[in-house]
Every structure is written in structure tokens, then in C-alpha cells.
Amino acid sequence: MRAASQASLTAAAERFETLWQQVGADAAQLGAQVLAVADVVRANGQLRRALTDPAAPGEAKAALVTTLLGSSTDGRVVDLLAGVVRSRWSHESDLAEALEQLGREAVLAGAEAEGVLDTVEEDLFRTQRFLVAQRDVREALVARVTNAAAREELIRQLFGPAVHPLTLMLLERITHQIDRAGSVSAVGALADAAAQRRSRTVAVVTSSTPLTREQEDRLRSGLARAYGRQVQLNITVDPSVLGGMRVQVGPDVIDGTVSARVADARRRLAG
Known part of the structure; x- marks a missing residue:
């Protein structure tokens, strides 16, 4: 991310962290809502442009978020997301990436509050080592004919029975980074985030x-x-x-x- 987007993400992360600390283990479920919004923003170019348009008033963009999410999203999350779109974003794609990071941190905060952050971190490390050793799985995950839904299903079949549910929630999200970073790097980034969560x-x-x-x-x-x-x-x-x-x-x-x-x-x- 360029400087403006990074500054906006940093400020948003601080505001969201306050909420995660307040809600404890429920942070993971609220994070799932943030991740759902990230998916919508990622899939809708017109919406991305509307929410990141530097010429549009911040209040108008915040109102758009509030209208779109309505009662389907926790009001506290809606308020915070409204603040996110008021901020400046260097590129429209940065908004979806920021929401992805904010949602991921929420899941990790929930794991921490639940006392299973160690388990999630270990799950991620073992998954990364598995992918390093299994070339056929890596190739299946990046195959051009494999869409995001098929990738998520493959991840659920491979890892669902062996990892904590919060780990699986995180692993399902690597489908958005695989084409750019590869599965090993994508899982490694999650493991690093879990470690950083514990300082x-x-x-x-x-x-x-x-x-x-x-x-x-x-x-x-x-x-x-x-x-x-x-x-x-x-x-x-x-x-x-x-x-x-x-x-x-x-x-x-x-x-x-x-x-x-x-x-x-x-x-x-x-x-």
C-alpha cells in the first residue's frame, strides 16, 4: 500500500482493536462480518470506486455503507466501516485489502480471547509445512480452472478435520491471495500475523x-x-x-x- 492507504489502515486498525478488546471472543464473528464486506467490495468495481472516490464527500460514502449494510451487520461494525470509507485510499483495491486485514485481525483477536491463539498459530505453521511438501496440492490451489469457491472447498476438505475452526476461517481467506503470493506465502503471512498478535x-x-x-x-x-x-x-x-x-x-x-x-x-x- 502507498502512504495514504497505509495511514488509513493504521488508524482503522487502532479503532477496530478497541472494539475487539471490548467484545472478547465475539471478535471472530464480528470479523467474519468485516470479511464478508471485503468480499462484496472486492467483487464490485463500481462500489469500490464509489467508496474510494477522493472527490466524494466522506459523509456521503459513510451513508452509502450504512445503507448497504443495513441490519445485516452489527451496528458497531457498521460505524467503524463508515469511518474506514471516510479515510483516504491511494487506490481503490487498497480498500478491500484493508478490510481483509482488519477482518483477519478480528479472528486472531477472537482466538486470543478464547485462549486458542497458540493452537491457531501451530495449525498455520503445520499447514504451511504441509503445503511446502505437497506440490500437487499447491498446483491444485493455483490452477486457472479452479475458482475461489472450489479452492475454499478444497481447503475445507484438506484441513477442516485437522485444525481449529478459527484456523479454518483464516485458511479459507487465502483464496484471495494465492494468485499473487502463492499458497505457502499466504499461509505464512497468516502465521506471522498470529505471532505478531502475541508480540x-x-x-x-x-x-x-x-x-x-x-x-x-x-x-x-x-x-x-x-x-x-x-x-x-x-x-x-x-x-x-x-x-x-x-x-x-x-x-x-x-x-x-x-x-x-x-x-x-x-x-x-x-x-
Whole structure:
């Protein structure tokens, strides 16, 4: 997002967060209403343009939202959404993206209030690792002949029985990001959002053997000092790395595996 849209999203997120804190676990259901509005805005170009037109008065746009949503949406959500469309948006597509993020945060806030945020975060991590390993599933999700409804049904069939209902609610939303980001990245973004909800950073650790509790504690402490916040370790054991470990925190990668050192040595010899 450009600066104006990002500023509007930041301001909206602060207002919505107040409501999520007030309603506790009900935030997830209110978030579902926000996500439903995001779908409507995403699918209707004329509506998007009307709600983001910089020449239109803010009150007129707010009135349009109130009229459209009527009694189908919680009044508190309607009031907040009216404030969202009063704000300035750099591009019409930014509005749907902002609503998607606001709805996602509501689901995570509901999970936090319900005491299952840890479970949702772990579900998302396991789902991401599954997608990394299952190329046929990734291809099915991005196939041009697969529409959004079919993608959501596939996600429900694959993950519905194995994850928390709030996790499934989030996973169904990746159908809107898959074409742009890919399924692995889309789920990874959800996992990062869950971690950020707990003010923690996710470190994806790949090791040739299971780490001892002492090793985990040392790694967690070192990363916490480096990043200035708590760090959640998501550890995968992969014998193919031969030895050592690979640590990825967002875009930062520390690869101390034997396989990486061997590959580097081969490149040096070949070059």
C-alpha cells in the first residue's frame, strides 16, 4: 500500500482493536462480518470506486455503507466501516485489502480471547509445512480452472478435520491471495500475523536432529536479543541438511547447515 492507504489502515486498525478488546471472543464473528464486506467490495468495481472516490464527500460514502449494510451487520461494525470509507485510499483495491486485514485481525483477536491463539498459530505453521511438501496440492490451489469457491472447498476438505475452526476461517481467506503470493506465502503471512498478535517473532528452524531443551533455550534467547522481542521457534527436523541448522526470521536467513557449507564450497571450486 502507498502512504495514504497505509495511514488509513493504521488508524482503522487502532479503532477496530478497541472494539475487539471490548467484545472478547465475539471478535471472530464480528470479523467474519468485516470479511464478508471485503468480499462484496472486492467483487464490485463500481462500489469500490464509489467508496474510494477522493472527490466524494466522506459523509456521503459513510451513508452509502450504512445503507448497504443495513441490519445485516452489527451496528458497531457498521460505524467503524463508515469511518474506514471516510479515510483516504491511494487506490481503490487498497480498500478491500484493508478490510481483509482488519477482518483477519478480528479472528486472531477472537482466538486470543478464547485462549486458542497458540493452537491457531501451530495449525498455520503445520499447514504451511504441509503445503511446502505437497506440490500437487499447491498446483491444485493455483490452477486457472479452479475458482475461489472450489479452492475454499478444497481447503475445507484438506484441513477442516485437522485444525481449529478459527484456523479454518483464516485458511479459507487465502483464496484471495494465492494468485499473487502463492499458497505457502499466504499461509505464512497468516502465521506471522498470529505471532505478531502475541508480540512475538516467528523463527523457522530446520535442524538435522531434534534440539535439546537447552539448545532451544539458547537459540530463543539469542534471537530475542537480536530482534528485541520474544521469539517463537517452529522447528522442523530434516536429516537431509546433514548437520547444523538453518534459521529463518522473515527475510533473514542464517544457514549453518553442513549441506549449505558443502554447496558453498562446490560453488567456490567451480567458480
